[in-house]
Amino acid sequence: MILRDMLGGFLALFIAVASAGQTHHYKLGPLQIDDPWSRATVSAAPNGVVYLTIKNTSTAPDKLIDVASPVSDQAQVHDMKVEGDVSQMWLVGSVELPPGRTVTLAPNGLHIMLLGLKKPLEAAQTFPVTLTFEKAGSITIDVPVEPLGATGPSQGS
């Protein structure tokens, strides 16, 4: 009995350690997708964001042409800037991925916008996002949610 409890405890500890050390890196052909993260939202906020980096290790260009997630009605790539103390945001049709370059989606710039969240995003949960590229095809990644004030992923590479 005690042994079984201890085993259960060890197993739980092992899972906790394994998931804490988990970093989020994905490969899709020549594309490398790293450190996706999102930010927790408050109940009344209908929209969320996803950030990540995409490295194109190929000698040919590729393009991010579609984003989707079951957590929201719609997902789109947006760009934004704060210039002259004014915040501007606009829709970006696709993201060019030049050969040998890393494209970063990060706060105050390119981001995936989740429009019409079905429920608020809570810190420590993860949710799937599907990225579709012109040449490399599609991949579904797990995006961890960071706390409300987060400005970057908590588990770097």
Added chain:
Amino acid sequence: MKRGLLLAGLVIAAAVFVTSVAVLLLEWRAHETGQTTAADIGGPFSLTDQDGKKVTDADYAGQWKLVFFGFTYCPEVCPTTLNRISLTLKALGPLADKLHPLFITVDPERDTPDVMKSYVSAFDKRITGLTGTPAEIDAVAKAYHAFYQKVPQGNDYTMDHSTLIYVMRPDGRYETLLRYDDSPAEMAEKLKPLLQQG
């Protein structure tokens, strides 16, 4: 005699004309360069608070205020600003009692009092959310020289908006600005000596 009056009239008319042109030019220059003088910022407003109550600037007289503009559909700047302001309130400790943050929506179409209430209270209950008719929002944004603009996006829209945080004195006059990229520690540092004044 008659000619004297006419001349005087002409002189006055010319003076009025020159002054008007000068004022217009100055306003235009201020607009072009994005500069406004301190005395220009703020003024009376009439809005609806998060409980659906009609309020004016007089309801917040006698308190230091942080006035800033945004909207609840905003994914980055607004939640970040609200989060920084809640952390600033915490950093100020008891001094925060002298400060009333007012978050005014630039998207009154979607931001009803109910939406504003659940949005701001998720950050800090000491922050008041204000909405109003499009005309009321337009008037208060103009009073604060805060830029905002509706930007169509497919069959939806988003808002471009000013990210400045206006620090207003208890008498309603403008004191200083906080910026979007100021950290909560920097904001608290700027506010402390002001709040200690009374």
